Amino acid sequence: MKGTHLGEFQEIVLLTIMVLDDNAYGVSIKREIKTRADRNISRGALHTALSRMEEKGLIKSWQGEANKLRGGMPKRYYEVTNKGVNALKEAKDVRDQLWNEVPRLRLQHNYG
Amino acid sequence: MSKVELFPAPPKRWTRFFEWFCNEVYFEELQGDLEERYFRNCGRFGVRKSKAIYRKEILRMFRPSVIKKIKTQYQLNNSAMYKNYLMVAFRNLSRNKLFSSINIVGLAVSMAVGLLAITFVSEIHSYDQFHDFKSDIYRINNLRINIGRSTTDYATTSLLMGRRLQEESTNFDMIVPIFNGFNGDLIHDEKHFQIKGQYAGEDFLNLFTFPLLSGNPELALSEPFTVLITEELAIKIFNATDVVGEVLEKNEELYTITGVLKNPPLTSHIKFDAIASLKTFEAKPSPRRTRILNDWGTMWSSYVYGRLSKNSNLQRAQEELDRIAQEENAKVEHFRIEPHMESLTDIFPGDGKNNQMSIVMPKRSINQVVILALIVLFSACFNYTNLSIARSLRRAKEVGVRKVVGAKKAQLYFQFILEAILVSVLALVIAFFLFKLIRPGFIELNSYTLSTTTLELTPKIYLYFSIFALLIGFLAGTLPALLMSKIKTIHVLKGISGRSSSKGFNLRRVIVGLQFTLSVGFVILVGLAQKQYKYALNFDLGYTTDNIVNIYLDGRDPSLLSTELKKIPGVESLSTIYFLHSTGTLNSDYVSNIQGTDSVITYNNYIDYDYLDNMNHKIIAGQNFTADGPANQAIVTESLLQKLSLGNPAEAIGKEFKFYNQNRLIVGVVENFHYGTIFNTLQPYAFILDRDREMYYMNVKLNGNDILGTMDKIEKAWTQLYPEEEFYATFYSDAIERTYSGISSSIKTFGLLAFVAISISLLGLLGIAVYTTQSRIKEITIRKVLGASLNNLVLLLSKNFLIIFLISSVVAIPLAYSLFKSLVLRNIEYRISVGFWELAGEALIIIIIALLTIGSQTFRAAKSSPAVNLRDE
Numbered sequence: 001m002k003g004t005h006l007g008e009f010q011e012i013v014l015l016t017i018m019v020l021d022d023n024a025y026g027v028s029i030k031r032e033i034k035t036r037a038d039r040n041i042s043r044g045a046l047h048t049a050l051s052r053m054e055e056k057g058l059i060k061s062w063q064g065e066a067n068k069l070r071g072g073m074p075k076r077y078y079e080v081t082n083k084g085v086n087a088l089k090e091a092k093d094v095r096d097q098l099w100n101e102v103p104r105l106r107l108q109h110n111y112g
Numbered sequence: 113m114s115k116v117e118l119f120p121a122p123p124k125r126w127t128r129f130f131e132w133f134c135n136e137v138y139f140e141e142l143q144g145d146l147e148e149r150y151f152r153n154c155g156r157f158g159v160r161k162s163k164a165i166y167r168k169e170i171l172r173m174f175r176p177s178v179i180k181k182i183k184t185q186y187q188l189n190n191s192a193m194y195k196n197y198l199m200v201a202f203r204n205l206s207r208n209k210l211f212s213s214i215n216i217v218g219l220a221v222s223m224a225v226g227l228l229a230i231t232f233v234s235e236i237h238s239y240d241q242f243h244d245f246k247s248d249i250y251r252i253n254n255l256r257i258n259i260g261r262s263t264t265d266y267a268t269t270s271l272l273m274g275r276r277l278q279e280e281s282t283n284f285d286m287i288v289p290i291f292n293g294f295n296g297d298l299i300h301d302e303k304h305f306q307i308k309g310q311y312a313g314e315d316f317l318n319l320f321t322f323p324l325l326s327g328n329p330e331l332a333l334s335e336p337f338t339v340l341i342t343e344e345l346a347i348k349i350f351n352a353t354d355v356v357g358e359v360l361e362k363n364e365e366l367y368t369i370t371g372v373l374k375n376p377p378l379t380s381h382i383k384f385d386a387i388a389s390l391k392t393f394e395a396k397p398s399p400r401r402t403r404i405l406n407d408w409g410t411m412w413s414s415y416v417y418g419r420l421s422k423n424s425n426l427q428r429a430q431e432e433l434d435r436i437a438q439e440e441n442a443k444v445e446h447f448r449i450e451p452h453m454e455s456l457t458d459i460f461p462g463d464g465k466n467n468q469m470s471i472v473m474p475k476r477s478i479n480q481v482v483i484l485a486l487i488v489l490f491s492a493c494f495n496y497t498n499l500s501i502a503r504s505l506r507r508a509k510e511v512g513v514r515k516v517v518g519a520k521k522a523q524l525y526f527q528f529i530l531e532a533i534l535v536s537v538l539a540l541v542i543a544f545f546l547f548k549l550i551r552p553g554f555i556e557l558n559s560y561t562l563s564t565t566t567l568e569l570t571p572k573i574y575l576y577f578s579i580f581a582l583l584i585g586f587l588a589g590t591l592p593a594l595l596m597s598k599i600k601t602i603h604v605l606k607g608i609s610g611r612s613s614s615k616g617f618n619l620r621r622v623i624v625g626l627q628f629t630l631s632v633g634f635v636i637l638v639g640l641a642q643k644q645y646k647y648a649l650n651f652d653l654g655y656t657t658d659n660i661v662n663i664y665l666d667g668r669d670p671s672l673l674s675t676e677l678k679k680i681p682g683v684e685s686l687s688t689i690y691f692l693h694s695t696g697t698l699n700s701d702y703v704s705n706i707q708g709t710d711s712v713i714t715y716n717n718y719i720d721y722d723y724l725d726n727m728n729h730k731i732i733a734g735q736n737f738t739a740d741g742p743a744n745q746a747i748v749t750e751s752l753l754q755k756l757s758l759g760n761p762a763e764a765i766g767k768e769f770k771f772y773n774q775n776r777l778i779v780g781v782v783e784n785f786h787y788g789t790i791f792n793t794l795q796p797y798a799f800i801l802d803r804d805r806e807m808y809y810m811n812v813k814l815n816g817n818d819i820l821g822t823m824d825k826i827e828k829a830w831t832q833l834y835p836e837e838e839f840y841a842t843f844y845s846d847a848i849e850r851t852y853s854g855i856s857s858s859i860k861t862f863g864l865l866a867f868v869a870i871s872i873s874l875l876g877l878l879g880i881a882v883y884t885t886q887s888r889i890k891e892i893t894i895r896k897v898l899g900a901s902l903n904n905l906v907l908l909l910s911k912n913f914l915i916i917f918l919i920s921s922v923v924a925i926p927l928a929y930s931l932f933k934s935l936v937l938r939n940i941e942y943r944i945s946v947g948f949w950e951l952a953g954e955a956l957i958i959i960i961i962a963l964l965t966i967g968s969q970t971f972r973a974a975k976s977s978p979a980v981n982l983r984d985e
Contacts (some may be wrong), residue, residue, distance in 0.1 A: 014154045025145070026141065026142070026144075026145035027145050027148050027149050027152075030145075030149070038641055042168075042172035042173075043142060043145055043146060043149070043169050043172075043173070044142075044172040044173040044174070044175050044177075044178055045172070046167065047138065047142060047173075047174075047175075047177055048175055048176075048177040048178075048179055051138075051177050052177070066144070069142035069147070069148050069151050069152075070145070070147050071121075071143070071144065071147040072139070073140045073141070073143050073144025073147065074140060074144065075144060075145075076141040077143070
């Protein structure tokens with residue numbers, strides 16, 4: 001389907017947001033990706049991905065509370081929309097199909 | 113304790129930097145996240161590392177998704193806004209007619225000067241740009257060192273150098289020798305045509321880009337007695353351009369026309385009506401021609417141009433020139449020649465080499481014009497800036513409202529710049545007409561501009577003009593636009609705009625002060641130059657030039673003329689001399705005592721028996737030349753006696769000294785006198801008697817009655833003797849005046865610009881005075897009602913200005929004086945003495961004029977009726 005093609009990084013970010021459930025904001029997303037995928041990404045790069053996905057309607061966001069640790073700046077929480085969940089499922093389906101099509105022998109040989 | 117109190121805040125400067133470039137929509141979220149991470153990191157890695165991570169994160173924020181969207185504000189349809197800007201600008205211009213006209217007229221006058229400078233400079237820099245090989249062509253120049261005497265830079269080179277290069281050069285693939293001497297009358301069909309031209313080598317047309325209308329460029333100058341003429345000359349002589357094969361006569365030689373050239377561009381430093389083949393010199397030699405072709409030292413009016421070959425370079429070419437020069441210098445005595453190369457495009461404007469082919473504008477005078485134009489321009493821009501800032505209070509409300517409606521700073525800035533540009537474009541239109549008006553005057557400013565510039569307008573110049581107007585608008589508008597766009601909405605709406613004005617007022621004072629300093633400085637400079645000029649003209653020379661008329665004899669036998677002139681009753685006495693004193697011409701030779709030691713340079717001249725009496729020279733000892741005395745008589749000045757240790761004047765009579773290579777007998781001693789100009793110091797001087805010498809000038813002293821009638825009779829006498837010859841006679845004072853024409857033309861330039869600068873700054877002052885009195889009219893009226901006297905009020909209004917004037921004068925006077933010393937007096941030996949009142953007096957005059965300007969406004973304000981001013985409140 002057009003328009004919902006996900007990049008690899010976007011996919012990870014979307015999944016992370018879903019994992020974090022209602023505690024998904026910039027710092028927590030970044031930390032989760034760091035611990036789970038061992039990828040150190042810059043906040044700027046994360047912002048690019050988030051804003052692009054928000055533009056596409058895959059995620060939505062709302063302004064949260066501020067605290068002292070943040071110099072009085074409010075958090076922004078992210079949530080995956082239905083469209084985002086669909087896109088993730090689609091991506092998963094494509095991959096699953098492809099995995100299923102890989103000949104067993106080749107799998108054993110090369111990846112087993 | 114929380115982490116926030118435990119650790120220092122993240123680097124502030126970086127945060128501010130981030131805020132500056134970050135899109136404000138995202139800033140809070142991103143900055144918050146960064147800060148949270150920073151404090152968490154501090155707990156884990158320590159402050160140092162956390163700060164480093166913070167900085168790195170900020171640098172990595174440089175991505176399109178984060179950076180401010182610069183374009184968003186221009187995405188609207190802007191044409192309506194521009195229309196509004198223009199409309200508001202026009203309304204403002206027409207509402208304040210006085211200010212607008214001061215601005216526009218002031219700018220127009222100074223822009224006219226600016227246009228002049230642009231046209232002038234761009235014309236000067238387009239010289240010789242039309243040649244195809246311009247970057248490869250070099251002229252060989254000579255530095256001639258007369259051993260023990262003088263070193264002079266010439267634009268010329270001997271033709272011998274040219275020939276040797278032609279024969280043996282490995283660095284130049286084309287050499288064109290030129291002899292500047294095809295001048296005089298061309299004769300066709302018994303009609304004479306006065307021309308200027310050169311003899312040139314056969315590759316002339318291959319090296320330079322002068323296109324032929326007809327004729328074969330390969331063969332054009334390859335034969336002796338061939339000549340190329342310009343289209344203009346062809347039409348003048350034949351009234352046709354198809355004249356190849358026709359024959360012209362010059363000095364009893366016949367030249368065949370082998371080509372007609374398109375008129376050479378005015379921007380060529382090689383100027384000519386005709387070019388004759390240099391081969392003529394070999395084909396029909398004469399002693400003079402042979403010397404010009406073959407003598408190493410005869411380099412006074414011959415030029416060598418060469419094209420540097422592609423596989424050579426400047427250094428190798430220079431080495432080759434040095435080698436040739438070394439070989440030739442070894443064959444001569446008394447002088448040495450050092451050749452140098454000058455690129456074709458560097459020849460004009462020049463750096464003061466002697467014997468250029470045609471007049472070359474010195475770089476110095478170009479810089480002068482540019483600097484002066486810039487000063488005048490700045491002055492006018494100051495006016496605009498100043499008046500706009502002054503009026504900015506009136507428009508503060510407009511700015512406030514625009515801001516409330518949503519205008520950004522940049523938009524307001526743009527609006528006010530646009531207004532300034534509008535004014536400068538209007539001024540440009542007027543300036544253009546002014547420019548056309550003053551152009552002829554500028555061209556006639558001095559001999560350089562007269563012969564090298566036309567100030568013609570080309571499309572390129574029009575483009576420059578438009579760019580210039582934009583720039584001026586930008587320059588004048590920047591400061592007011594910045595101030596206006598910074599006005600705080602809240603201040604305007606609360607009505608406390610007065611606060612922001614005090615800052616502007618200081619700036620305004622500084623600008624008025626600067627302008628005034630310029631005016632005073634200009635006036636002092638001009639005044640001093642004028643005094644020096646007057647001084648040079650009325651300088652006590654040590655002899656009398658009153659009522660003396662000099663007739664140019666050009667070597668004719670004076671006896672015939674003198675017999676005729678003596679019959680005229682208005683003629684008192686007459687004498688003859690080799691060349692005139694005090695007009696810039698000098699002749700010097702080595703003089704030593706009779707043993708040949710103690711040699712000194714001595715200036716000298718040849719005179720007849722009557723000269724000293726006729727010119728009122730004071731003879732201190734001995735007597736005048738006598739007709740029956742020996743042939744080697746000489747009369748010397750006191751200073752020569754000291755140099756040669758010949759004792760006091762009385763003792764020196766009868767002694768001999770060596771003059772050049774002959775012995776001379778001192779028969780008289782005269783008082784020291786000024787034979788040179790104010791640029792020369794007094795050196796030893798000798799009058800030499802040479803009975804065979806041709807004299808060039810006759811000095812006729814008139815007795816003062818009916819000078820015009822006498823001059824008429826003298827001219828009649830001349831025409832009877834020499835009916836074919838032109839009569840050249842000038843009063844001595846006029847000849848001296850002409851000697852200092854350089855000074856007088858700079859006085860003219862400076863004077864004109866001083867006038868412009870003062871007028872502009874007075875205009876500005878008037879504007880400021882009008883504004884100040886208008887904005888304080890209520891205050892003044894109330895003071896008046898409460899009993900302030902007229903004097904009090906005028907003083908109150910003028911006090912600030914007076915302080916500015918005094919400070920400016922204190923700055924300007926020493927500045928102008930030191931400029932005068934370094935620019936004008938540098939080469940002058942006989943200077944005016946400058947006292948305090950010479951300087952302060954001029955400043956005072958300007959201050960008085962300025963005070964009168966202000967006074968006209970303050971008086972009116974102080975005298976106005978309180979009823980009128982207070983009624984509308």
